[in-house]
Amino acid sequence: MQTERTLVIVGVGLIGGSVAAAARKAMPELRIVGIGRSPQRLQAAVDQGLLDAWHLQAAVGQWSDDAFGLVCLPVDQITAAAKQLLQAGCSTVTDAGSVKEPICSLLQNEARFVGSHPIAGSEQSGFEHACADLFRQRVCVVCGDPNQSPSTARTAAFWRQLGMVVRFMNPAEHDRVLARTSHLPHMLASVAAACVSDSELEFTGTGFRDTTRIAAGSAEIWSSILLQNRAGCLNAIAAAGDLLDQFRQAIETGNSQRLTEIWNTAATRRRRLDQTQT
Amino acid sequence: MQTERTLVIVGVGLIGGSVAAAARKAMPELRIVGIGRSPQRLQAAVDQGLLDAWHLQAAVGQWSDDAFGLVCLPVDQITAAAKQLLQAGCSTVTDAGSVKEPICSLLQNEARFVGSHPIAGSEQSGFEHACADLFRQRVCVVCGDPNQSPSTARTAAFWRQLGMVVRFMNPAEHDRVLARTSHLPHMLASVAAACVSDSELEFTGTGFRDTTRIAAGSAEIWSSILLQNRAGCLNAIAAAGDLLDQFRQAIETGNSQRLTEIWNTAATRRRRLDQTQT
Numbered sequence: 001m002q003t004e005r006t007l008v009i010v011g012v013g014l015i016g017g018s019v020a021a022a023a024r025k026a027m028p029e030l031r032i033v034g035i036g037r038s039p040q041r042l043q044a045a046v047d048q049g050l051l052d053a054w055h056l057q058a059a060v061g062q063w064s065d066d067a068f069g070l071v072c073l074p075v076d077q078i079t080a081a082a083k084q085l086l087q088a089g090c091s092t093v094t095d096a097g098s099v100k101e102p103i104c105s106l107l108q109n110e111a112r113f114v115g116s117h118p119i120a121g122s123e124q125s126g127f128e129h130a131c132a133d134l135f136r137q138r139v140c141v142v143c144g145d146p147n148q149s150p151s152t153a154r155t156a157a158f159w160r161q162l163g164m165v166v167r168f169m170n171p172a173e174h175d176r177v178l179a180r181t182s183h184l185p186h187m188l189a190s191v192a193a194a195c196v197s198d199s200e201l202e203f204t205g206t207g208f209r210d211t212t213r214i215a216a217g218s219a220e221i222w223s224s225i226l227l228q229n230r231a232g233c234l235n236a237i238a239a240a241g242d243l244l245d246q247f248r249q250a251i252e253t254g255n256s257q258r259l260t261e262i263w264n265t266a267a268t269r270r271r272r273l274d275q276t277q278t
Numbered sequence: 279m280q281t282e283r284t285l286v287i288v289g290v291g292l293i294g295g296s297v298a299a300a301a302r303k304a305m306p307e308l309r310i311v312g313i314g315r316s317p318q319r320l321q322a323a324v325d326q327g328l329l330d331a332w333h334l335q336a337a338v339g340q341w342s343d344d345a346f347g348l349v350c351l352p353v354d355q356i357t358a359a360a361k362q363l364l365q366a367g368c369s370t371v372t373d374a375g376s377v378k379e380p381i382c383s384l385l386q387n388e389a390r391f392v393g394s395h396p397i398a399g400s401e402q403s404g405f406e407h408a409c410a411d412l413f414r415q416r417v418c419v420v421c422g423d424p425n426q427s428p429s430t431a432r433t434a435a436f437w438r439q440l441g442m443v444v445r446f447m448n449p450a451e452h453d454r455v456l457a458r459t460s461h462l463p464h465m466l467a468s469v470a471a472a473c474v475s476d477s478e479l480e481f482t483g484t485g486f487r488d489t490t491r492i493a494a495g496s497a498e499i500w501s502s503i504l505l506q507n508r509a510g511c512l513n514a515i516a517a518a519g520d521l522l523d524q525f526r527q528a529i530e531t532g533n534s535q536r537l538t539e540i541w542n543t544a545a546t547r548r549r550r551l552d553q554t555q556t
Contacts, residue, residue, distance in 0.1 A: 119483045139480050167480070181482045185470045185489040191521040192463045194544040195514060201551050202417050202445070204459040205397045207492040209551065211463040214485040216548040223537035226529055236473060237526045241519065243469040248515045251504055259501040266472035270494040273479050273487065 003027055004158060006067040008090060010035040010057065010081045012045050015096050015118070016072035017127025018134040020050040022162040025132045035060060045127050057081070060088045068158060069093035076224045079106045082113055092151045094142075094158070098178060099228040100171035104143055114155040115143035115171055117178070118164060125218070136163035141178075143171050179232030184240055186222060187233070189215040281305055282436060284345040286368060288313040288335065288359045290323050293374050293396070294350035295405025296412040298328040300440040303410045313338060323405050335359070338366045346436060347371035354502045357384045360391055370429045372420075372436075376456060377506040378449035382421055392433040393421035393449055395456070396442060403496070414441035419456075421449050457510030462518055464500060465511070467493040 007023055009016045012034040020032050034051040036042050042054035055061055063069075069090035071081045075097040082103070085093045094116040097103055107113040120138040122129065140159040144152035145168065156166045169177070193215040196204065226233050243262070250259040285301055287294045290312040298310050312329040314320050320332035333339055341347075347368035349359045353375040360381070363371045372394040375381055385391040398416040400407065418437040422430035423446065434444045447455070471490040474482060504511050521540070528537040 119481060121483060121485070138483070141481070165480075177478050177481050180473045181478055181486055184473055185486045187522065187525050188466045188470045189485075189489050190541060190544040191518050191525075192466045193548040194521055194540075195458045195462055195517050196547065198547065198550060200455050200459055201547070201554065202443075203397060203419070203455050204551065205399060205416070207399070207467075208459055208463045210488045210491050211467050212544075212548050212551075213488050215544045216552070217545065219538045219541040219545055222541055223534055226525070226537060227532060227534055230529055230532070233529050234526060237522055237529075239473050240469050241522060243472055244465070244515055244519055244522070247465050247469075247504070248512060251508055251511050251515075254505060254508070256501055256505055259504060260497045262472075263468060263497040263500055266468040266490075266493045267495065267497060269474065269476065269479070270471040270490050272476060273482065273490075274494070276479065 003161070004030055004066075004068045006031045006033065006064065008033045008035060008063060008067050008069045008085060009051075009072060010070070010085065011072035011077075012036050012042065012051065012054075012127050013072060014122060014125050014127065014129050015120075015134075016070070017045060017050055017130030018120075018132065019070060019072065019096070019118075019162065020045070020127075021130045021132035022135055024050070026161045026163070041127075048127070048130075050127060050130060057084075060084055063089040065089055065091045067091060068154070071095040071097075073097075074221050074224050075099045075103065075228050078103050082107060082110075086110055086112055092154050094155045098182065098225050100141070100143055100174040102228050104171040111149065112151050114149070114151045115174075116155055116159065117141040117174060118159060118162075119182075120164075133163075135159070138164055140164040140166050141169050141174050142166050143169060143174065175229045175232045176235070179229055179236040180239070183226060183229055183233050184236035186214050186217065187226070187237065188240060189213070281439070282308055282344075282346045284309045284311065284342065286311045286313060286341060286345050286347045286363060287329075287350060288348070288363065289350040289355075290314050290320065290329065290332075290405050291350060292400060292403050292405065292407050293398075293412075294348070295323060295328055295408030296398075296410070297348060297350065297374070297396075297440065298323070298405075299408045299410035300413055302328070304439045304441070319405075326405070328405060328408060335362075338362055341367040343367055343369045345369060346432070349373040349375075351375075352499050352502050353377045353381065353506050356381050360385060360388075364388055364390055370432050372433045376460065376503050378419070378421055378452040380506050382449040389427065390429050392427070392429045393452075394433055394437065395419040395452060396437060396440075397460075398442075411441075413437070416442055418442040418444050419447050419452050420444050421447060421452065453507045453510045454513070457507055457514040458517070461504060461507055461511050462514035464492050464495065465504070465515065466518060467491070 034054040067090045069085035100115040104115040118140040146153035193212040312332040347363035378393040382393040396418040424431035471493040
């Protein structure tokens with residue numbers, strides 16, 4: 001397995017910082033360079049031991065051709081930053097965005113760019129919360145075919161070195177699946193939170209707390225993700241609307257058997273998740 | 279404050295068992311009697327130190343008039359069990375059900391019955407998971423006016439002795455509020471879980487896991503709760519459908535500003551919960 005020599009990370013927040021921490025642990029010889037907008041923040045990440053050096057995004061410089069580039073920015077900023085890294089000479093560039101289709105199509109002529117989505121995160125932000133084990137045994141989607149593209153194979157190897165399980169998918173398939181596994185749950189959590197008024201908050205229990213936790217995420221990051229996965233989100237919303245309507249009908253008609261069936265379909269699926277992940 | 283001498287609990291599962299554990303801790307002199315259907319289970323709860331004695335539900339016996347009765351059964355079994363405790367001589371009887379209107383209206387001529395809802399729980403079941411601190415600093419809704427009804431005042435005092443914060447509400451108001459703070463989130467969690475196929479489960483992250491946790495609850499218990507709070511649930515479903523439609527419209531029209539507003543309304547509310555409870 002190829003071990004990287006230089007890793008260039010654009011965006012040293014929770015994800016970028018955690019990649020740095022995980023890469024430092026897995027590949028002690030690796031030189032890690034951070035790129036961002038705030039000299040103070042970047043220097044603090046150096047001081048914390050996450051980075052070896054930093055550059056401002058406005059002055060990325062030129063990289064030797066073995067550098068592996070990773071963009072950890074909000075989805076609407078990924079394409080421009082990836083192009084910048086490619087121009088600066090990185091031999092392979094990938095990203096960590098939650099949406100893949102719009103990014104991969106804008107960069108489809110760049111054989112050195114590979115879309116990635118490490119499915120790991122936290123509602124926290126900032127490299128101060130970086131965690132070297134954030135990616136361990138989690139799934140990372142890598143777009144493309146490792147047998148056809150050396151960049152895809154190299155990207156997959158990188159994530160595997162951080163302990164991730166790699167699954168190959170095309171960008172459209174990724175966005176369709178993630179609409180249901182991530183983007184819809186975020187919207188439903190947001191809906192659940194919005195339906196309770198401030199004065200009613202004291203009548204919530206741990207169930208409400210868990211179900212709505214991800215609704216506290218950043219509006220900028222999430223509206224950007226939802227808008228970049230328009231088709232996937234609209235399909236998922238339609239599916240959710242149908243299921244909500246099934247609840248309505250069963251409750252309206254007092255159909256206990258039907259309600260139990262609807263509940264059990266979801267409960268069985270959810271219990272399977274506990275069985276597979278623990 | 280009056281300290282109870284005898285507590286009779288019908289249904290010694292997670293909630294009944296936790297009340298026994300909490301009451302044992304708060305009122306060491308209290309005699310705790312469990313009523314249920316399985317001699318083996320009831321004896322095991324005695325052996326675990328939760329109960330002092332037990333009776334089968336078919337042979338409840340007769341209680342001295344200072345006994346305080348508590349029904350911890352699924353909502354569709356509460357009314358019958360409460361009547362049984364009243365006939366058996368308990369001087370005050372309350373319950374722990376998640377729905378209040380149907381139960382309180384069937385028992386409205388019983389001045390000794392008071393509806394309660396301790397808002398605390400877990401997705402686990404069985405007295406083996408009983409926790410003496412389950413109720414500490416959590417809210418308990420008690421129906422009625424403590425200044426008008428000695429039974430209401432006594433019930434409130436009981437929950438306070440377990441460390442709960444008591445709020446008085448009428449049954450209809452309780453059901454309307456809990457439809458949004460609890461019953462709707464359970465349905466939305468169920469919808470989120472049902473929208474993901476088994477083969478897609480590996481592409482879920484911790485967000486999906488948290489949002490759908492309560493979807494794994496018991497179908498019998500939850501279909502019974504939803505059907506007993508028909509009006510509240512139908513209103514809450516309509517409100518959720520409207521919000522989901524706002525997401526759809528903003529995404530369909532690519533309205534980033536509107537999407538950010540929708541998100542922020544919910545996010546602000548959810549963050550307030552963290553501020554008030556931690």
